[in-house]
Amino acid sequence: MSEKKIMIFAVIAYIALVFVCWDDSIATSPDGRTILTFWHTYNDQEEQVLRGIIKQWEDKNQSFTIRPVRIPFDGHKAKLRTALTVGQGPDMARVDWSFVCELARKNSVLDLDTLGFAKIRDQYLAAPLETAYIDGKYYGIPDQSTCVAMFYNRQMFRDAGLLAEDSSAPMVPQTWEEFIEVGKKLTDKSKDQYAFAMTNTLWWNLPFFNSYGARIISEDGKTCVIDSEAAVQTLEMMASLTNEHQIEAGAWRPGAISPEQGFVNGKYAMIFMGPWNLAKFANTKLDFGVGLIPGGSKGTSTNVGGTDVVIFKGTKYATECYDFLTFFTSAENQKDWCTALNQLPINLGAYDLVSFEDPHLMMFMEQMKHAGPNPVVKDYSLLEDLVNPEVEAVLSGQKTAKEALSAAQKKVQERLIDF
Amino acid sequence: MSSDNANILEHHDRHTVKAQRVALFIILVGIMISLSYVISNQLFKFAVMAFSAYVTPESEKAVAEAGQLMQSMTVVYNGLAVVLTIVLTIFVVRKFLATEHVNRMAFIRRMTLYLALTIGVVVVLFPFFWMLCTAFKPSGQELVISKTNPFDIVPSEPTLDNFRRVLKVDAASKSMASVDAIEQKKNFGTYFLNSLLVATTAAFLVTFFAAMGAYVFSKKQLPYKQQIFMLLLATMMIPGMMFMVPQFFMVCKMGLFGTKWAMFLPHLASVFGIFMLKQFMDTIPDSLLEAAQIDGASEWQVFTVVIVPLALPIIMTLFLLTFLFHWSNFLWQLIVTNFENPLSITLPVGLALFRGQYTSELGLIMSASCFSIVPIAVLFLFAQRYFIAGMTQGAVKE
Structure with missing residues (x-):
């Protein structure tokens, strides 16, 4: 084909493209009902269940319709920040737990107590609910919650003689001391095989800190307490896993094999992981189990992840939004949601109604009861950025735990809380 | 007498040079055979994999069925790779033998260049090939590396589900x-x-x-x-x-x-x-x-x-x-x-x-x-x- 022909072809193709795609008007079926927009970040399966619940709610509220709009989780913060500045925001949205504080401090979401949240507050799990508790008020309702627990590779346990051939009982160590003992038996450096692998980000490290009862931010949110005695003890224990006992693979180093990849390939015997990977791991045909995270001085504990739903101040129909969101997170609907999607309920009422066939999920339900508080700050990613390098300095042996944590405390206090 | 000696020496020299050339050629052919087998094996395996994924109808057990189908065609892709490698080897060796002695060094140089270029192409295209292979892997298996051969990245249990879901032609999307x-x-x-x-x-x-x-x-x-x-x-x-x-x-x-x-x-x-x-x-x-x-x-x-x-x-x-x-x-x-x-x-x-x-x-x-x-x-x-x-x-x- 000559160059001229290619050019002509390209031009014709382009003009056709303009004709087909330029117009972006779409029929939005306005049938007289008031539209409430709900921005969410659910995936395909979740959205389908959500639509079912919306339909039930619409049957009871004939004059309203809820339009679920999916936005990508990556970038939902940027999207909301910019949309709210020009008044293009939704009526309500599902946001990452760490984002509620920023929205509340920037005065863009409603204080739920004005809508009567105090009456029904007790039905939600405490740890996820606390992520929406800012300056003495509740600004969000948890809609989905997760935590991490200890995944272990049964085959590797069997090979190390730690699990009887026919036993299915979880053999995960109860305390960090036992964990180190067991870890030594599971580690075989000649085969590049390690007992444990961890990533170094604050959220993934919270199970360690929480099991020693070490808070990052004080309860009133006014001081950073990451340099407490308990935190120093925690960090020393974490560093000893890699350095002194050498049972951790150093997966926190840049470029190392990630815990997830090492685990599915049988390189790491134990990792922290959340329930979101249960189905995926089952597909790998790996023989794995889930156990509680070993306990420190305060027993087993874990972190809280997930999302909260919030109502924006820009909405004209706050009562209806609130009504829908409480309906959405009620025990009945949580039961349907969790059974259909194999997720952990956030409603205590649903805890009695839900029963999973998967023993791993039941273990997560147990672990969730011991979840510790997450640090609630205005800019959570900045908190990570300030703390993670200091923790890494300790893990790689450049600083002592005390030095690093008091440096981190100073930075967090200056740049995040007093600022 | 002295001229005879020189003749013998020259003859001897020519022999060593010839032997060196042949040795070099054999080494190159060895590299070529291994490269050709590995690459063609992966490519044929990929073709067989894509075919198995394509012909298996969408169902719960599709992944296992496609895996079995692939398993049954192991001989096909391995055999094809062997045949291709043998044909290529025969072609190159005949070409070498047909080349005159004086030109053989040039032939070897050109062959080295082609081999180096092939390796370059492999390095450049490998990530794309990996991407294609991962697209055929069922959820959860993306990160699993083959234990027997870590460079064998073609999935053994392929599925078209990812493509179906992306293009929204799977059952769930149709109902949505x-x-x-x-x-x-x-x-x-x-x-x-x-x-x-x-x-x-x-x-x-x-x-x-x-x-x-x-x-x-x-x-x-x-x-x-x-x-x-x-x-x-x-x-x-x-x-x-x-x-x-x-x-x-x-x-x-x-x-x-x-x-x-x-x-x-x-x-x-x-x-x-x-x-x-x-x-x-x-x-x-x-x-x-x-x-x-x-x-x-x-x-x-x-x-x-x-x-x-x-x-x-x-x-x-x-x-x-x-x-x-x-x-x-x-x-x-x-x-x-x-x-x-x-x-x-x-x-x-x-x-x-x-x-x-x-x-x-x-x-x-x-x-x-x-x-x-x-x-x-x-x-x-x-x-x-x-x-x-x-x-x-x-x-x-x-």
Whole structure:
């Protein structure tokens, strides 16, 4: 084909493209009902269940319709920040737990107590609910919650003689001391095989800190307490896993094999992981189990992840939004949601109604009861950025735990809380 | 006697040289055989894998069935790879034997070059091959590495589910699509065409404006030209993020939120483009323009007949760079997208919908990426000779 022909072809193709795609008007079926927009970040399966619940709610509220709009989780913060500045925001949205504080401090979401949240507050799990508790008020309702627990590779346990051939009982160590003992038996450096692998980000490290009862931010949110005695003890224990006992693979180093990849390939015997990977791991045909995270001085504990739903101040129909969101997170609907999607309920009422066939999920339900508080700050990613390098300095042996944590405390206090 | 000795020595020398050549050739053939077997084995295995995934109907047990089908065809791809390798070896050896002794060293040199190039191609194409293979893996298996051979990345239990879900032709999506018109439009095809339109329009307009701007800055007399140019360059020192919120504000005030205009309008003035084209146009001799003017060419003619054809290589480069920028510009397009209307969603934003809070659907991302690299690959194929022309022309300065 000559160059001229290619050019002509390209031009014709382009003009056709303009004709087909330029117009972006779409029929939005306005049938007289008031539209409430709900921005969410659910995936395909979740959205389908959500639509079912919306339909039930619409049957009871004939004059309203809820339009679920999916936005990508990556970038939902940027999207909301910019949309709210020009008044293009939704009526309500599902946001990452760490984002509620920023929205509340920037005065863009409603204080739920004005809508009567105090009456029904007790039905939600405490740890996820606390992520929406800012300056003495509740600004969000948890809609989905997760935590991490200890995944272990049964085959590797069997090979190390730690699990009887026919036993299915979880053999995960109860305390960090036992964990180190067991870890030594599971580690075989000649085969590049390690007992444990961890990533170094604050959220993934919270199970360690929480099991020693070490808070990052004080309860009133006014001081950073990451340099407490308990935190120093925690960090020393974490560093000893890699350095002194050498049972951790150093997966926190840049470029190392990630815990997830090492685990599915049988390189790491134990990792922290959340329930979101249960189905995926089952597909790998790996023989794995889930156990509680070993306990420190305060027993087993874990972190809280997930999302909260919030109502924006820009909405004209706050009562209806609130009504829908409480309906959405009620025990009945949580039961349907969790059974259909194999997720952990956030409603205590649903805890009695839900029963999973998967023993791993039941273990997560147990672990969730011991979840510790997450640090609630205005800019959570900045908190990570300030703390993670200091923790890494300790893990790689450049600083002592005390030095690093008091440096981190100073930075967090200056740049995040007093600022 | 002495001449006899010399003869024998020479003869001996020739023998060692010959032996050396043959030894070298054998080593090269060895490398070639292993390379050929490994590559063709993977390619044939991939073909068999794609075939098995394709013929297995969508069902719960599809993955296992496709795996069995593949297992039963192990002989086929291994056999094909062996046959191909043998044929190639025979071909090369015959060619070598047919070559005259004097030319054999040249033959060996050429063969080394081809082998090195093959290795280069493998290194370059490996990530793409990996992407294709991952797209066929069922959820959860993306990160699993084969224990027997870590370089064997073709899945042994393939599935087309990722492609089906991306293109929304799987069962679950079909039931969703019946909800309303909005749901029907939420598919990869819409995002792909939107991105194609946005990226080509933007690339065309940017090169057009930048070429005119560069022409003025390079060839025209203008008061304070140098200072204005410096001022323009200074804006490149400010990170683009700084403009994002003000630009978004302006776009919304113009009522363009969620439209295609919003996707590229703020990026039409490209200082980088003007700078790049001006540097190139500086190398075009003024005498050419003067000659054209003497022949009676108007300003527009000088620009279109003299400047643009001469600067075509660099203009094509700018076109490609701009296209790439808009093809993958996530943050800006995310901000101006109206998610209530799927007709305003572009590819980078659409791809991000596959990532959750903690999990990424790697298989889905990879299968969508398979489609998204196609326009870039096509553009590169057509534009590559301009690249090379641009490089050599830019090297010569008057």
